[in-house]
Every structure is written in structure tokens, then in C-alpha cells.
Amino acid sequence: MDTSERQPRKQGWRFVLLALVLAIAISGLVRSLWVDVYYIPSESMEPLLGTGDRILVSRTAFASEAIQRGDVVVFDGRGSFAPLSSGKGPLVDTSAAVTQWFGLTGSDTTYVKRVIGIPGDHVQCCSSEGRLTVNGQVLEEPYVYPGDEPSKQKFDVVVPEGRLWLMGDHRSRSADSRGLLGAPGGGMVPLDRVIGRPVQIIWPLDRFAEVPRSPQAEPSKNGQ
Structure with a gap:
């Protein structure tokens, strides 16, 4: 040649x-x-999101509209749900970041949960009926995994300015704000750690579907 x-x-x-x-x-x-891809590594948000789902996350979803109760958010849990450093070394961290970027594995520091309390909310569990209350009124929660209690763990918190109280929909399988009450920050996640909102399940194909924004979760006017 x-x-x-x-x-x-x-x-x-x-x-x-x-x-x-x-x-x-x-x-x-x-x-x-604008939009990123994340892998769901656990069952904490069932039935909405299942283990192994790949989701599209809008990074601009909350640019023009504030986060509200009932919203599902993807957030960076470092400093609240996870340590600031993994302690595994830069090589391991880089390898993990690559597989996470391609949506092949989940992240140890990125989480998906539902907003239960916004700044200023008084969130308690549980009422005499075994329900969550926000600002003294029962919170309607149609998204909770069938058969799960609102929470087996009791808590009584006021959400500080600039923070959120977050919980998974599969309450019996979710590690969330409830498990960090004694930690620095008390399980509250800073608003500036929110990455975005899930908008679409893209994999597996039999679960391909839009992830609709939930109506604002307002406390019931009838319950106490």
C-alpha cells in the first residue's frame, strides 16, 4: 500500500x-x-421509581418555579446524607464517576427523594391516626408504597431556612432525613444541593414513561 x-x-x-x-x-x-441521566440503585422510591431505572433529570426544572411539597428531587447528599469525601482514593472515585456518568451504576452521593417539608414547615410523625402532619394538619400521601406506614420512626422537626426535609416513598426501605436526626444538619438537605427533578424514565424500555410533577402536597383540612 x-x-x-x-x-x-x-x-x-x-x-x-x-x-x-x-x-x-x-x-x-x-x-x-440542562438534562442529565441517573441510575436508580435502590427501591426507596417505589412504586414511582424502581431499582435499575435510568431517569432523565431536568437541571432547569426549578429555575423559574420554587421547589414545593410533593416534588421528587435528585440531590447531592454530600455533607448531609453522605460524607464530603468517600475516603476510597482518587482512582476509585474517578472509576465510579465514569460508570455513573454513563448511567451504568448508581452514585454513593446522589439521591432521589420526595420533598415532605419546605423551609419553615413543622413536620411531625405521627398523629393519633398514625399519619404525618405538616404545620399541625395531616398530610395526604397517595404516593406511599402500598402497605407501608407513613413512618415507624417518630420525629418532630421544624425545617430551617434554606433546607428541605426529604423522605422516600417506600418508607420501610428508605434511608432518608429520618435516619439523620442526630447528625450535623439534622437530616435537612440544603436547597443548593438539589440537582434537578426526574422527568422521564428511559430504561428499561418496558417502563419508559414520563415522571409527572406531583400536585403540591397540601395538608388535609379535615385531619388533625
């Missing part, structure tokens, strides 16, 4: 490599600014 034949082939590989680098760069930009 002469030089004239090798040159176009070499240029072709360069073009493919450049296109691949450009595609990754554009994908990274889109995922850092």
Missing part, C-alpha cells in the same frame, strides 16, 4: 476521533446545564 492510500485512511481516523471527542464534549455540556 503506497503513501497516497494510507493518507486518506489516517485522516479518516482523525475525523472519527475528533467527532467522538466533540460528541462527548457536547454531551457533557448538555448534561451539566
Whole structure:
């Protein structure tokens, strides 16, 4: 094969490599600014989100509208639900970040939970009927996993300014704000740690569906 034949082939590989680098760069930009992909590693948000689901998360969902009770949020749990550092070393952290970026594994520091209390809310469990109350009134929770109690753990908290009280829908399988009452921050997650809102299940295909925004979870006017 002469030089004239090798040159176009070499240029072709360069073009493919450049296109691949450009595609990754554009994908990274889109995922850092607008929409990202996350893997659900646990059953804590069943029945809405199941183990193994891949979800699209809108990073701009709360740009023009405040987070409200009932919203499902994806958030960075470092400093609240997880340590600031994994302690596993940079090589392990980098490898984990790559598989998480491609949606192959879940993250040890990224969580999906439902907003139960917003800043200023007084959240308690449980009422005489075994229900959660917010600001003294029973909270209607149609999203809770069938057969689960609102919470087996009792708590009585006031959500500070700039923080959220978060719980999973599968209450008996969820590690959430309830388990961090004695930790720094008391299980409250800073608002600026919220990454976005799940908007679509993209995998597996038999679960492909939109994740609708829940109506604002208002306490019942009838319950006490």
C-alpha cells in the first residue's frame, strides 16, 4: 500500500476521533446545564421509581418555579446524607464517576427523594391516626408504597431556612432525613444541593414513561 492510500485512511481516523471527542464534549455540556441521566440503585422510591431505572433529570426544572411539597428531587447528599469525601482514593472515585456518568451504576452521593417539608414547615410523625402532619394538619400521601406506614420512626422537626426535609416513598426501605436526626444538619438537605427533578424514565424500555410533577402536597383540612 503506497503513501497516497494510507493518507486518506489516517485522516479518516482523525475525523472519527475528533467527532467522538466533540460528541462527548457536547454531551457533557448538555448534561451539566440542562438534562442529565441517573441510575436508580435502590427501591426507596417505589412504586414511582424502581431499582435499575435510568431517569432523565431536568437541571432547569426549578429555575423559574420554587421547589414545593410533593416534588421528587435528585440531590447531592454530600455533607448531609453522605460524607464530603468517600475516603476510597482518587482512582476509585474517578472509576465510579465514569460508570455513573454513563448511567451504568448508581452514585454513593446522589439521591432521589420526595420533598415532605419546605423551609419553615413543622413536620411531625405521627398523629393519633398514625399519619404525618405538616404545620399541625395531616398530610395526604397517595404516593406511599402500598402497605407501608407513613413512618415507624417518630420525629418532630421544624425545617430551617434554606433546607428541605426529604423522605422516600417506600418508607420501610428508605434511608432518608429520618435516619439523620442526630447528625450535623439534622437530616435537612440544603436547597443548593438539589440537582434537578426526574422527568422521564428511559430504561428499561418496558417502563419508559414520563415522571409527572406531583400536585403540591397540601395538608388535609379535615385531619388533625
